[in-house]
Structure formats: structure tokens, C-alpha cells
Amino acid sequence: MEVLARSLISAFPVISGVPLWAVTLLIMVVVAAILLVFFLTFGGLGSYVLRKVAGDIQVRIGPNRVGPYGILQFLADGAKLILKEDIIPAKADRFLFVLAPYLVFIGSFSAFVVVPFGVGLIAADLNIGVYYVMAVTSLVVIGILMAGWASNNKWALLGGMRAVAQIVSYEIPVAMALLPAVLIAGSLSLQDIVRSQGGLVGIFGWNLFHNPFTFFSFFLYLTAGQAETNQTPFDLPEAESELVSGYNVEYSGIRYAFFFLAEFGDMFVVAALASACFLGGWHVPFFRAEALPSLWGNLLSLGAFLAKAFGLVLVMMWVRWTLPRLRVDQLMRMSWKYLVPLTFVNLLGVSLWLLVFKGKGIPQLIASIFTG
Amino acid sequence: MGLREYINDIVEAVVTTVKGMRITARYGIDAREEVTQQYPEERRETDERFRGFLLNDIARCTSCTMCVKVCPVDCISLEAVRGADKKMVLVSYDINIMRCMYCGLCVEVCPPKSLVHTGGYEKALFNRGDFTLHFVHEDAAGIKARVAKQVAEAAAKAAEAAKAAEAAKPEPEKKA
Numbered sequence: 001m002e003v004l005a006r007s008l009i010s011a012f013p014v015i016s017g018v019p020l021w022a023v024t025l026l027i028m029v030v031v032a033a034i035l036l037v038f039f040l041t042f043g044g045l046g047s048y049v050l051r052k053v054a055g056d057i058q059v060r061i062g063p064n065r066v067g068p069y070g071i072l073q074f075l076a077d078g079a080k081l082i083l084k085e086d087i088i089p090a091k092a093d094r095f096l097f098v099l100a101p102y103l104v105f106i107g108s109f110s111a112f113v114v115v116p117f118g119v120g121l122i123a124a125d126l127n128i129g130v131y132y133v134m135a136v137t138s139l140v141v142i143g144i145l146m147a148g149w150a151s152n153n154k155w156a157l158l159g160g161m162r163a164v165a166q167i168v169s170y171e172i173p174v175a176m177a178l179l180p181a182v183l184i185a186g187s188l189s190l191q192d193i194v195r196s197q198g199g200l201v202g203i204f205g206w207n208l209f210h211n212p213f214t215f216f217s218f219f220l221y222l223t224a225g226q227a228e229t230n231q232t233p234f235d236l237p238e239a240e241s242e243l244v245s246g247y248n249v250e251y252s253g254i255r256y257a258f259f260f261l262a263e264f265g266d267m268f269v270v271a272a273l274a275s276a277c278f279l280g281g282w283h284v285p286f287f288r289a290e291a292l293p294s295l296w297g298n299l300l301s302l303g304a305f306l307a308k309a310f311g312l313v314l315v316m317m318w319v320r321w322t323l324p325r326l327r328v329d330q331l332m333r334m335s336w337k338y339l340v341p342l343t344f345v346n347l348l349g350v351s352l353w354l355l356v357f358k359g360k361g362i363p364q365l366i367a368s369i370f371t372g
Numbered sequence: 373m374g375l376r377e378y379i380n381d382i383v384e385a386v387v388t389t390v391k392g393m394r395i396t397a398r399y400g401i402d403a404r405e406e407v408t409q410q411y412p413e414e415r416r417e418t419d420e421r422f423r424g425f426l427l428n429d430i431a432r433c434t435s436c437t438m439c440v441k442v443c444p445v446d447c448i449s450l451e452a453v454r455g456a457d458k459k460m461v462l463v464s465y466d467i468n469i470m471r472c473m474y475c476g477l478c479v480e481v482c483p484p485k486s487l488v489h490t491g492g493y494e495k496a497l498f499n500r501g502d503f504t505l506h507f508v509h510e511d512a513a514g515i516k517a518r519v520a521k522q523v524a525e526a527a528a529k530a531a532e533a534a535k536a537a538e539a540a541k542p543e544p545e546k547k548a
């Protein structure tokens with residue numbers, strides 16, 4: 001940010017009187033605003049796509065009234081949520097009840113800081129990127145439990161407790177499934193991880209094809225990520241048919257919208273991390289985006305990244321409308337007995353692979369045969 | 373749980389998930405399979421034997437009151453007076469469709485088959501009273517007055533005829 005501020009000041013002498021920190025702060029606010037707009041648009045359009053996909057899969061039509069093909073449905077929904085009465089139950093814990101949606105929203109939104117959108121498009125390239133995402137999305141757990149507790153409602157509390165048990169359990173396989181990418185790149189920074197997947201006509205540099213273990217790791221991550229974002233095969237915290245709506249039953253209006261947006265934000269973060277760590281992030285297949293002039297390179301890589309991430313979001317929705325919900329004990333069994341051991345085995349496998357083949361993946365080994 | 377079962381579990385989970393996703397993908401992509409009807413614009417044609425709102429063809433109704441007697445919820449009310457030709461004349465025939473449960477007993481029992489079910493099923497009105505279907509549109513008092521007049525006229529005619537007959541009767545006696 002400070003580098004950008006310095007270059008901005010040197011480019012426009014008019015603002016040279018403004019102190020450096022002020023320009024930096026301004027840039028930070030602008031970047032945050034852009035991310036927020038992206039977040040909200042994704043939440044809105046995501047809800048539309050989710051309902052449309054659900055309609056198609058369930059042999060229905062889905063939203064089709066507002067605008068052409070119902071595309072403006074999310075604006076109508078948004079307006080409705082903003083105008084609705086904001087109800088706080090009489091016996092609720094007022095302070096926690098009001099605070100909870102913000103925590104959930106912040107936890108989900110702050111993960112966007114390290115999402116590598118393009119060659120140079122990243123809010124902050126933290127050197128602990130992956131770790132930061134893991135840490136910050138844990139805030140969601142606290143918010144959800146807070147919401148469940150403060151609502152003074154049996155269903156909400158059950159939903160909140162289930163959410164905590166679930167998210168804490170699945171945090172381990174999520175982190176373990178991401179570690180192979182970290183090992184290969186030798187860095188926790190998401191930009192470094194993406195950069196390490198370049199070369200070899202774009203596609204074959206991807207960690208997905210690096211070795212068999214990373215290939216499985218990708219699917220393990222998607223599965224665990226699905227659980228981490230409370231989506232349908234693992235949507236026990238919400239479970240409409242048994243808990244009505246889980247931790248957010250008592251919420252209405254704009255506070256409900258925060259939970260709703262956070263859910264879609266989490267979905268995007270999971271998809272973005274999966275595409276950054278396994279699908280080559282912003283690398284354009286058969287093309288080197290970094291070599292292009294800054295503007296076009298950034299735009300092209302942004303497009304490639306968003307295409308990958310949205311594709312994964314679509315896959316998550318597809319899974320969501322395919323599988324029925326698990327039972328609580330099945331959910332825990334799946335995490336502790338299947339996902340956790342498998343991710344550990346994967347991690348071990350990747351470590352051994354890197355040791356034996358000196359960090360080279362299968363495509364690189366094949367390429368080295370031909371190049372001699 | 374042995375290792376073999378453990379691996380089998382994993383393989384089964386993956387295989388069944390893929391199978392399920394193939395099915396949902398087929399439905400998701402094939403738009404022809406949509407079964408939704410956009411109700412206010414597209415209306416389903418009701419079946420031949422659909423039991424919708426009742427309709428009484430009062431021209432054929434004989435005021436036999438069979439429908440009133442058979443109705444389990446007493447939603448039909450009927451009033452009739454005897455006409456000049458000894459047949460019943462309907463004064464009013466009302467069906468309260470808020471009570472009607474569309475059992476169809478009245479239609480089955482109707483001797484002249486004047487009472488029938490229509491295909492109609494949409495009724496949203498502002499006043500409760502509007503939910504009573506009236507089949508005789510003429511004023512009840514008017515019908516009664518008319519029928520009474522006709523009856524009186526017929527009676528007068530009959531009396532005249534009788535008088536004429538009486539007057540005519542003695543003549544043959546005289547002749548005889």
C-alpha cells in the first residue's frame with residue numbers, strides 16, 4: 001500500500017503536499033470499498049444463481065419475475081431485507097445479539113484481504129496468507145455461537161452448538177488439505193503459492209497435477225470446505241427441516257442479511273483458496289499473464305481467477321443440491337475418522353514426494369525426460 | 373473396522389456421490405424437464421370429473437329437494453311454491469360455497485341431472501355474503517306474487533269452467 005501511495009504521489013505532484021500516511025489510508029479505504037462491493041455483488045448474484053441452479057436441478061424454474069430471467073431478484077430481496085423490521089426478541093441478550101452478525105460478517109469479509117485476484121491484484125500479500133485465512137475465518141464460529149446463545153431460543157442454540165462442533169472439527173482437514181500447496185511453494189503467502197504453479201503451458205503447472213497426493217488433496221479440501229461453509233450435505237447448523245433455520249432463526253431484516261452474505265462470502269473464499277492453491281490461481285492456461293503489460297495482464301488474470309473460482313462455486317452448489325444432509329454423528333465420523341487421517345496421509349505423501357523427486361511434479365518429470 | 377471396510381466406505385462414498393451428481397446434472401442441464409406451470413398465465417385444464425363449483429340449471433330443476441336432503445353440511449337452501457300446473461316453481465336456490473365440501477352427493481342424487489359440477493375453482497371475494505351462489509336471479513317476492521296470481525287465475529278459470537260445466541250439465545238433464 002505504501003509503495004502504491006509513494007508512486008501515486010510521484011505520479012501526481014498535485015497531491016505531494018498530502019502526508020504519505022493519508023494517501024496510504026485513502027488507498028486502503030478505496031481497496032476495502034472495492035472488495036466490499038465485490039462481496040455484496042457476489043452475495044446477491046450468488047443467491048440468484050443458487051436458486052436458479054436449485055430450480056434447474058429440481059425440475060423447477062426458479063426466480064423469473066424480476067427483470068429478464070429474474071436476474072434482478074437479488075435487488076428486490078436486498079431492498080426487502082433492508083426495509084424489514086429489525087426484531088430483537090424481548091428475552092434475548094441484546095448486546096451479544098446485536099454484535100453476532102457483525103462478527104460473522106467480519107470473519108468472512110476479512111478473508112478477502114489475501115485473496116489473489118490477479119497478477120498484482122491483492123489487497124495485502126501477507127506472508128502468512130493461508131494461516132491468516134484459517135485464523136480469521138474462525139471468527140465466524142464465535143459469531144455463530146454468539147448468535148445462537150443470544151437468541152434465547154432452543155433451535156438457535158442447538159444450531160450454534162452444532163456449528164461450532166462442525167466448524168472446529170472441519171478446520172483441521174481444511175488446513176491439512178491446504179498444506180501440500182504450502183509445502184510445494186515453500187511459502188504461506190497466497191501470491192507465492194500461485195506463482196509457484198506457473199510454467200508448463202499453464203495447466204500442467206497446477207498443484208492439482210503435481211502428484212497424486214495433491215490431486216486427492218484438492219477433493220478433500222473441497223469436501224471439508226463444503227462443511228466449513230455449512231452447505232447442504234453438512235448444513236446441520238441451519239437444517240431447515242429440524243432446526244427451522246438454526247442459529248439465525250431469531251434474526252430478521254438487515255441482521256439476517258449479514259449472516260446470509262457471510263455464508264456466500266465463505267463460499268467464495270473456499271472456492272478462491274481452492275483455485276489459488278490447486279488450480280493455478282490467476283494463471284491463464286497456455287498463456288503467461290505476467291509477461292503482458294500491467295493493465296492487460298491484471299485484467300486477464302482476474303478473469304481467469306474469477307472463472308476458476310466461480311466454476312468451483314457452481315460445483316459446490318451442484319453438490320449442495322445433490323446430497324442429503326448427514327446426521328450429527330455421521331458428520332463427526334466423516335471428519336475425524338475419514339478426512340483427518342486422509343489429509344494427514346496426503347501431507348505425508350506430498351512431503352515424501354518432494355523429498356524423493358526434489359520438489360518436481362509429475363508433469364515436470366515427464367518434461368525433463370524430453371528436454372533431457 | 374478393518375482397513376478393507378474403511379477403504380470400501382471411502383470408495384462407496386465417492387462412487388455414490390458421483391452417481392448422484394450425474395443425475396442432478398442431467399436434470400439441471402435438460403431444461404425440457406421443467407414441470408412448473410406459471411399459474412396465472414398458464415392454467416391447467418380441469419379434468420372431466422373435476423368437482424368444482426356447483427351449477428344448477430334452474431330451467432330443468434324440479435325442486436325435488438333431494439340435494440337439500442342429501443347435503444351433509446347443509447349448504448344448499450331451496451324454496452319453492454306450487455305453481456298453477458301443479459308443478460313446483462323455484463323461488464330461490466342458494467348454495468353457500470364456503471360450506472360446500474365438494475363431495476358431489478347432490479350431483480349424484482339429482483333426478484333431472486340439473487345440478488352439475490363445473491371446472492371452476494377460483495374464488496376470492498371481498499365480502500362473505502358474496503360466497504353464496506344464487507341461481508334464481510328474480511326477486512323471490514315477485515315470483516311468489518306471479519305464481520300466486522297465476523294460481524288465482526287458474527283457480528278462477530277452473531271455477532269458471534266448473535260453473536260453465538255446471539251450467540252445461542243440467543241441460544242434458546232437462547232434455548232427458
